[in-house]
Amino acid sequence: MSETPIVYVTREIPEVGLERLRERYEVVVWDEKLPPEKSHIETRLAELDAEGLVCLLSDDIDADVLAASPDLEAVCTFSVGYDHIDLAAAAERGIAVGHTPGVLTETTADLAWALLMTCARRTVEGHDYVEAGEWGTWGPRLLTGPDVHGATLGVVGLGNIGTAVARRAAGFEMDVLYTARSRKPEREGELAEFGVDASYVERDDLLAESDFVSLHVPLTAETAGLIGEDELRRMPDEAVLVNTSRGEVVDTDALDSALDEGWITRAGLDVTDPEPLPADHPIMRHAPERLVVTPHVGSASIGTRNRMAEMIAENLTAGIDGEPLPNSALRDAGLE
Ligand code: NAP
Numbered sequence: 001m002s003e004t005p006i007v008y009v010t011r012e013i014p015e016v017g018l019e020r021l022r023e024r025y026e027v028v029v030w031d032e033k034l035p036p037e038k039s040h041i042e043t044r045l046a047e048l049d050a051e052g053l054v055c056l057l058s059d060d061i062d063a064d065v066l067a068a069s070p071d072l073e074a075v076c077t078f079s080v081g082y083d084h085i086d087l088a089a090a091a092e093r094g095i096a097v098g099h100t101p102g103v104l105t106e107t108t109a110d111l112a113w114a115l116l117m118t119c120a121r122r123t124v125e126g127h128d129y130v131e132a133g134e135w136g137t138w139g140p141r142l143l144t145g146p147d148v149h150g151a152t153l154g155v156v157g158l159g160n161i162g163t164a165v166a167r168r169a170a171g172f173e174m175d176v177l178y179t180a181r182s183r184k185p186e187r188e189g190e191l192a193e194f195g196v197d198a199s200y201v202e203r204d205d206l207l208a209e210s211d212f213v214s215l216h217v218p219l220t221a222e223t224a225g226l227i228g229e230d231e232l233r234r235m236p237d238e239a240v241l242v243n244t245s246r247g248e249v250v251d252t253d254a255l256d257s258a259l260d261e262g263w264i265t266r267a268g269l270d271v272t273d274p275e276p277l278p279a280d281h282p283i284m285r286h287a288p289e290r291l292v293v294t295p296h297v298g299s300a301s302i303g304t305r306n307r308m309a310e311m312i313a314e315n316l317t318a319g320i321d322g323e324p325l326p327n328s329a330l331r332d333a334g335l336e
Pocket of ligand 1: 101162182217271297299
């Protein structure tokens with residue numbers, strides 16, 4: 001083992017985070033555009049006797065990876081979601097796991113709204129139309145879509161991001177419905193301060209009554225496939241579905257059928273299943289008239305990405321020093 005602890009980083013994170021890490025560690029970065037194979041991460045951790053691992057949500061950090069370096073003390077993911085890390089295996093091995101909650105809440109809520117607005121007002125189609133030279137005259141029927149103001153917003157998962165999305169509805173004078181596993185009186189109170197009267201309803205009622213449904217649940221065994229054929233058929237034909245949570249929360253084949261057969265009008269996805277979504281995936285034939293896809297950029301503001309990089313360094317340092325992590329995924333998942 002080298003005297004300076006070694007940290008392996010599976011992608012180039014913002015420089016501010018790497019600088020912080022380099023102050024204390026020997027930092028080895030995978031600097032390719034595409035992620036390293038899982039086997040490569042395992043090999044590098046073992047070769048380097050790494051004490052720290054910085055990973056992304058696209059890395060599969062399973063029990064084998066966690067066992068690759070006997071000296072591994074801390075794994076920190078550049079994301080709030082940690083469904084790509086085997087937390088139970090980490091807890092068993094005494095490896096600290098950090099994530100970046102809170103900091104990307106508002107930025108991701110902004111993106112959910114960007115997709116909602118894009119789907120409603122068909123801005124991508126509009127751009128393509130102009131670019132294709134089709135803009136011959138002003139058209140009374142050209143690219144019409146549903147009003148956002150005064151409509152009903154349904155938020156599935158009223159956690160940090162769901163609440164931030166609901167808060168923004170105040171400016172559009174929308175009715176807000178939400179669902180979660182339990183009612184959230186504190187969140188309701190928080191929203192009431194912004195003039196948003198959020199009503200807790202059962203999921204089926206939310207789907208049936210919302211013009212816009214925005215998904216904000218974590219990916220768990222319970223939420224995988226949460227929005228499938230039954231749920232999509234329950235939504236009004238004019239409804240718009242926005243997913244900035246995790247791709248697997250929506251059944252892609254069912255969504256494909258929904259867009260084909262007009263069970264809903266449009267979908268805006270920042271996360272997909274599979275992810276990345278190949279350009280020739282069957283569902284892409286709907287784009288952009290019925291489907292708008294962004295490449296998992298929910299947290300992609302410069303300020304937020306820099307702060308996430310700093311949090312990674314703070315979490316990793318605490319983990320390697322054997323101190324409590326400022327943002328522990330194990331704690332947040334109830335495993336600590
Ligand atoms: P959070 O604060 O933990 O909120 C999650 C919400 O989901 C809670 O209200 C929870 O309420 C609800 N929930 C959990 N399981 C449920 C179920 N089975 N049915 C219905 N509701 C359920 O999480 P967050 O910070 O808002 O983030 C949510 C997710 O967004 C993350 O896990 C991540 O996957 C994703 N995300 C994506 C991006 C992006 O770039 N697109 C960025 C950040 C985060 P209960 O406890 O009552 O169930």
